[in-house]
Amino acid sequence: MTDTVAESSSAAQNQEVVSRRGRRILGLVLVVLLLLLSLATFLLFRLLDPPGEAPVAGELLGIEWVRSIYGMSVAPEDQFSRTAAAAPGPDGSIHITDATHGAIMRFTPDGRYIESFRGPDADPLVVPGRLTVGPDGKIYVVETQNDRVRVLNPDGSYIGTFSVPKPASIAVSEDKIVVGSVNGFAILDPTDGSPVNVIGSRGQADYQFDYVHGVAIAEDGRIFVADSFNNRLSAYDAEGNRLWIVRTGKPSNRAEMIDGRLTVRELEDQALTGEEALQLPLGITIDGAGRIVVADMFECVLAVFDPEDGSLIGKYGTPGPEDGKFFYPTNVSYDPQRDWFTVSDTQNNRVQIVRLPDSSGGDDATAAARRVLDGPIRACAIPLALVILAAAVMLFLRRRKQQEASTTESTEIVGGSR
Amino acid sequence: MQQDRPDDREGFHFDETAEPAPRKQIRRKSSIFDDPVVRKMAFVAVGILIIFLVTVVSALITGVIQPGGPRTVLERDISVSGAAVRAGTTDTSVWARHISALILDGQFGRAENILATAKASLDDSATADIVLSEARLLRAQGQYEEALEVAEAARTQLREHHEGRLAQAGPVANAARLEGLHDNYDIAVLVKAEIYRDMEKWDSVLEQYDIFIETNPGAADILTDRGDVKFEMGDRSGAEADYREALRFYPDYEEALVGLERIGSSQ
Numbered sequence: 001m002t003d004t005v006a007e008s009s010s011a012a013q014n015q016e017v018v019s020r021r022g023r024r025i026l027g028l029v030l031v032v033l034l035l036l037l038s039l040a041t042f043l044l045f046r047l048l049d050p051p052g053e054a055p056v057a058g059e060l061l062g063i064e065w066v067r068s069i070y071g072m073s074v075a076p077e078d079q080f081s082r083t084a085a086a087a088p089g090p091d092g093s094i095h096i097t098d099a100t101h102g103a104i105m106r107f108t109p110d111g112r113y114i115e116s117f118r119g120p121d122a123d124p125l126v127v128p129g130r131l132t133v134g135p136d137g138k139i140y141v142v143e144t145q146n147d148r149v150r151v152l153n154p155d156g157s158y159i160g161t162f163s164v165p166k167p168a169s170i171a172v173s174e175d176k177i178v179v180g181s182v183n184g185f186a187i188l189d190p191t192d193g194s195p196v197n198v199i200g201s202r203g204q205a206d207y208q209f210d211y212v213h214g215v216a217i218a219e220d221g222r223i224f225v226a227d228s229f230n231n232r233l234s235a236y237d238a239e240g241n242r243l244w245i246v247r248t249g250k251p252s253n254r255a256e257m258i259d260g261r262l263t264v265r266e267l268e269d270q271a272l273t274g275e276e277a278l279q280l281p282l283g284i285t286i287d288g289a290g291r292i293v294v295a296d297m298f299e300c301v302l303a304v305f306d307p308e309d310g311s312l313i314g315k316y317g318t319p320g321p322e323d324g325k326f327f328y329p330t331n332v333s334y335d336p337q338r339d340w341f342t343v344s345d346t347q348n349n350r351v352q353i354v355r356l357p358d359s360s361g362g363d364d365a366t367a368a369a370r371r372v373l374d375g376p377i378r379a380c381a382i383p384l385a386l387v388i389l390a391a392a393v394m395l396f397l398r399r400r401k402q403q404e405a406s407t408t409e410s411t412e413i414v415g416g417s418r
Numbered sequence: 419m420q421q422d423r424p425d426d427r428e429g430f431h432f433d434e435t436a437e438p439a440p441r442k443q444i445r446r447k448s449s450i451f452d453d454p455v456v457r458k459m460a461f462v463a464v465g466i467l468i469i470f471l472v473t474v475v476s477a478l479i480t481g482v483i484q485p486g487g488p489r490t491v492l493e494r495d496i497s498v499s500g501a502a503v504r505a506g507t508t509d510t511s512v513w514a515r516h517i518s519a520l521i522l523d524g525q526f527g528r529a530e531n532i533l534a535t536a537k538a539s540l541d542d543s544a545t546a547d548i549v550l551s552e553a554r555l556l557r558a559q560g561q562y563e564e565a566l567e568v569a570e571a572a573r574t575q576l577r578e579h580h581e582g583r584l585a586q587a588g589p590v591a592n593a594a595r596l597e598g599l600h601d602n603y604d605i606a607v608l609v610k611a612e613i614y615r616d617m618e619k620w621d622s623v624l625e626q627y628d629i630f631i632e633t634n635p636g637a638a639d640i641l642t643d644r645g646d647v648k649f650e651m652g653d654r655s656g657a658e659a660d661y662r663e664a665l666r667f668y669p670d671y672e673e674a675l676v677g678l679e680r681i682g683s684s685q
Contacts, residue, residue: 015448022450026459033466040470050489051496051523070488074497078487110481111489323490379477383469
């Protein structure tokens with residue numbers, strides 16, 4: 001009996017020693033793990049946080065900078081030079097053209113280079129300019145100097161060409177292709193590129209155009225047109241009937257010598273004057289809220305207009321070489337999935353991805369969630385889901401255990417009272 | 419709670435009076451996991467490890483940590499000039515650009531290494547590009563007196579080089595006359611001004627800006643900087659004159675307009 005007591009006491013002591021040792025070891029393991037985790041988090045943060053200060057939102061006058069894309073790699077020859085256009089595809093990939101690479105360069109939404117499309121070997125792309133990606137992923141790119149639009153499959157394989165005199169801009173929807181040109185714009189059949197309606201001639205009068213550098217198609221089929229050198233913005237129905245037209249500033253093509261100085265007079269029909277006026281409206285797009293967003297090259301801003309009457313809603317951005325600022329932005333496109341704009345910031349030799357206030361058109365919470373999940377934080381989504389799942393399983397098991405224990409207890413009480 | 423004994427089920431008779439057979443005592447060795455606290459700690463450790471591994475895999479799958487091109491203007495400057503330096507360029511201005519970008523990013527150690535490599539490997543490492551980079555690095559590290567000496571050395575070197583060319587007869591002297599002092603001479607003046615600004619020696623800052631503006635009267639940014647310094651020194655009319663002069667060369671220059679607004683002057 002005494003031996004048994006001594007034995008059990010020794011076993012308890014032994015267990016206590018083992019427990020203490022176990023706690024020490026596990027404590028050490030936990031500390032090391034947490035340190036490793038902190039180090040890994042720090043290194044990951046360093047990796048994700050690019051050099052240079054993040055632009056301060058207040059300094060960018062309403063622009064929220066997401067990221068910039070400067071080139072295909074860090075090699076000097078892979079850097080962009082005078083970016084011409086940047087358009088998102090249905091999968092979010094960004095297609096970019098510039099003045100020197102003679103190709104459509106494709107990037108992930110994170111800005112990683114994927115591949116380049118140069119067209120068929122026998123007839124490669126020649127100075128590809130403005131481009132757009134259709135709802136089916138087909139890529140349409142204008143070659144102004146060759147008077148044609150080239151069409152490529154999403155994988156870069158060549159589909160064909162259709163001729164348009166002096167094309168300057170392009171937009172595509174399910175049922176139409178709209179090409180802006182020096183003389184006006186044309187509505188084309190998407191199946192074969194044949195013209196359905198051709199609107200305008202070159203000039204400064206009503207129903208005349210002087211370089212349509214921007215066209216956009218709204219969800220309801222309306223067509224919006226930036227008549228760049230006439231400094232006019234206009235809207236048309238799906239058949240090409242004009243709905244409204246506004247002069248957004250002084251036309252660039254009416255300069256005259258007054259007292260020895262080259263001067264552009266304000267016109268009587270000018271809707272926007274002073275600081276509201278645009279200087280040179282180029283590329284345009286439609287955001288998630290249905291508003292018209294215009295890249296003003298010389299003022300280095302994105303201007304937002306009401307699609308119902310062409311009234312100015314606001315201007316965003318400021319000139320400069322820093323990230324988030326613009327230097328001659330020539331084109332803008334919108335990615336509705338990510339609620340961001342890709343801007344070809346031409347003179348800064350880059351494409352910038354930016355957001356504007358109230359562009360999503362949906363509820364704020366959904367837009368905010370979407371924005372978070374489009375950033376690097378999305379890498380934590382799976383682990384977070386795993387943690388939530390593990391916590392739910394543990395909670396479920398604990399409750400079941402408690403229920404089992406209470407059932408056993410009540411059975412024993414019932415058994416004991418018999 | 420009575421259970422069937424195997425003997426009963428198999429039809430054997432179970433003799434209750436019989437002595438139970440002596441059981442072999444198996445003493446299980448104590449394990450650290452017998453302690454519930456240790457078990458919980460182990461669960462937590464394994465949980466952390468799993469979450470960490472899943473995060474890494476998730477980051478790889480989602481492409482978050484895959485390398486891409488430059489994402490900011492500073493990253494572009496660092497990586498593009500860095501690639502050229504690694505490729506062995508002998509263009510000292512590229513080396514200088516790389517060092518400046520590293521300084522801007524606060525990578526002083528790397529900047530020092532690149533500077534040392536430039537001095538060791540470039541034949542014309544004594545050019546003003548490299549010397550001015552050294553001055554900038556010293557300034558960024560707070561070694562103002564040394565930075566001033568180096569910047570002044572760059573200026574002297576450039577002036578002597580220019581005077582040397584002028585002293586030669588013929589086309590060299592003509593070219594020197596046409597080209598004037600190298601741009602780096604003015605940059606050295608501005609570097610000195612920046613160092614004095616850090617030291618808050620306003621008189622010396624003004625002196626450097628005066629030298630610069632004498633040869634670059636239309637430099638709206640430096641005119642505005644000089645206006646700011648004059649404002650710091652309490653010379654409001656001098657500041658206003660500089661802001662207005664800046665606006666004459668660069669209408670709507672934001673910094674100059676801000677300066678005028680600060681001193682309460684109408685535009």
